[in-house]
Amino acid sequence: MLLRELENYTGQLLAIDRFRDYAPNGVQVEGRSEVKRLLCGVTASEALIDAAISWQADAILVHHGYFWKNEDARIVGMKKRRLAKLLQNDIGLLAYHLPLDAHPELGNNAQLAVQLGLQGDSRAGEQDLLWLGSPDVPLTLGELAARAERVLARKPVLLGDASKRVNRLGWCTGGAQGYFDVAIAHGCDAYLTGEVSEQNYHAAQEQGVGFLALGHHASERYGVQALAAHLAGKFELEWRYTELANPV
Incomplete structure (x- = not known):
């Protein structure tokens, strides 16, 4: 090739x-x-x-x-x-x-949804990078955080009431904490991304919406693997993923 x-x-x-x-x-x-x-x-x-x-x-x-x-x-x-x-x-x-x-099947947001059992139904935000949807089964914010920790092998930062029921949520991998307000405007009970900023804490507390910071690296492991597997299958390439630990 x-x-x-x-x-x-x-x-x-x-x-x-x-x-x-x-x-x-x-x-x-x-x-x-x-x-x-x-x-x-x-x-x-x-x-x-x-x-x-x-x-x-x-x-x-x-x-x-x-x-x-x-x-x-x-x-x-x-x-x-x-x-x-x-x-x-x-x-x-x-x-x-x-x-x-952004890719609807191979992208980081799509692949994170597969990993965490999220079902996307629409997009929002700049260039449609924010995904909106729901969990596959009824969950509290604390249960969603526990699922993320189990799957990603990294304890997320949880802001908000862990007992809050999550019926509607938004997510965007990486450094997308700036989309929190957009998720809130779209009626989300919780928002998931990679990183967290100081002002996210106050927004979560005052608006009653949960926030999970999963880790920038941890939230973006899966798109590149899906893309590499797709390319390898199509063009008969040998491929390998190398995981390099990153706490951020």
Whole structure:
């Protein structure tokens, strides 16, 4: 499978042209032209690159790549080390940010719903990134938090009354705590995301809506794995997911 053919197919699959994003989606670092082994992970850290080198991967597929808005553009320090290892080993880097959050089947929100037993029925928020729906069975906020801890192997931050019944909820993986007010406006009893900010506590207390911060990394493990499995099945690639512990 040619790297550029893989990029073209994935770009169409995830409809990347539909999104206003903070970083380029697709090939961010060009490697060898042919891809047979694809290693995936959440973030293109140096540790993930080391894992790709050890496994002799041809390309890396991630959710969090490089070249973020307002970052230092100089190729120095950490960025130099990462890019040097990719270039020296001729390993390509493909990254998909918001398009991977949003995909209705393979995306982070869709895959988190599968993991936690959530049933989505509509979208809201900027670029339809906020998912709305309900749990598969009646749950309290505390029971939902316990389910998330069991599935994600990480204790979430729970804001609000643990005994509150959750009939309607919203979720958006990663650093989407800013959608809390949108979820409240859509009648949600609880909101799930990766991160939490100071003002979320007061909003949860004063408006009586639960908030679960699952962990940015923990909430975004599953989309990249679903995408890699899909690509491997379609193009007969060998793939592997590398989990690198991240408490954030």
